[in-house]
Amino acid sequence: MSDNNRLRDVFDAIADPTRRRLIRLLAETDEMPLHELTAPFNMGRTAVSKHLAILKEAGLVLDRKVGRETRFRLNAAPLREIQDWLAFYSRFWNTNLRRLNQLLEEEEK
Amino acid sequence: MSDNNRLRDVFDAIADPTRRRLIRLLAETDEMPLHELTAPFNMGRTAVSKHLAILKEAGLVLDRKVGRETRFRLNAAPLREIQDWLAFYSRFWNTNLRRLNQLLEEEEK
C-alpha cells in the first residue's frame, strides 16, 4: 500500500551533510541535471551521483532521463516519517521550555 | 553561547536504529544504568556503551556515576535542530497534500 519498498532508511539518507545540501539544492529548483548538481561541490561527479543514488533509494529523489542528461527532482514526502518520529519527543523540550519559563517568572518577582 | 561544542552531528547520531531505540528507552524512564539499557538488545555491553557515547557526543544523553553504575538520561533538546531543518521542507508535502485533496474533491463531483 504505502511506499515500504524503500531500500534505504530515511534517517540514514539525511545523515550525510552533502546529501542534505543536495536536498536543499533540489528544493530551490524544479528539476536539475547531475552535472549542475555536481558543480557546487568540491568532489567529483561519481561521488555526487552515488549520494543521489542513496537519496533515491530512500525515496527522497526521483530521476528521469532527458536526452543525454539525468534530471533529478525532490520528493520530500518520506521526510514525514522523521517528522512523525520527532513528534513523539517534542513534548520533552516543550515541557522543558514550560518549566524554564516558570522559573524565569519566579525570578522576576 | 549555545551548545555548539557538540562533537557529533545530531543527524548522524539518530541515523542508527539501535541509537533510536536507546533514545526511546530513555524517554520512558527518568534515568537508567548501562546494564539495564543493555538488556533489551541483542549485543554486548561494550557495543551499547559505544552507542551511548555517540549520543552523548551529540548532546542527546547525559550521564552520571552512581556507585558502581553509570546512569543515563535523555536530553531531547538537540532534536530541535532537526525539527528546524524539517520545517523548511514541510511546505513541500503540505502543498502536495493540498493538491491531492483538490484532486479528490474534483473526482467526487
Added chain:
DNA sequence: TTGACACGACACCATTAGGTGTCTTATTAT
C-alpha cells in the same frame, strides 16, 4: 575479606561509506 557485579579501556576484526580515476556509450552541436 572475599566474591560478584558494573563498568571503562583496549585491542581487534569485518563491513560499509565516501571518495577517487578510467573506460564506454549515448546524445548533441559543429
Added chain:
DNA sequence: ATAATAAGACACCTAATGGTGTCGTGTCAA
C-alpha cells in the same frame, strides 16, 4: 562526420562504523 558533453559502470583505496572479547578496577553484599 567529428568532436565535445553527460553520465553509467567499474575497480580501487582509506577511514569510519559497529560489532566482538579480555583485562583491570572500583563498589557493593555476604
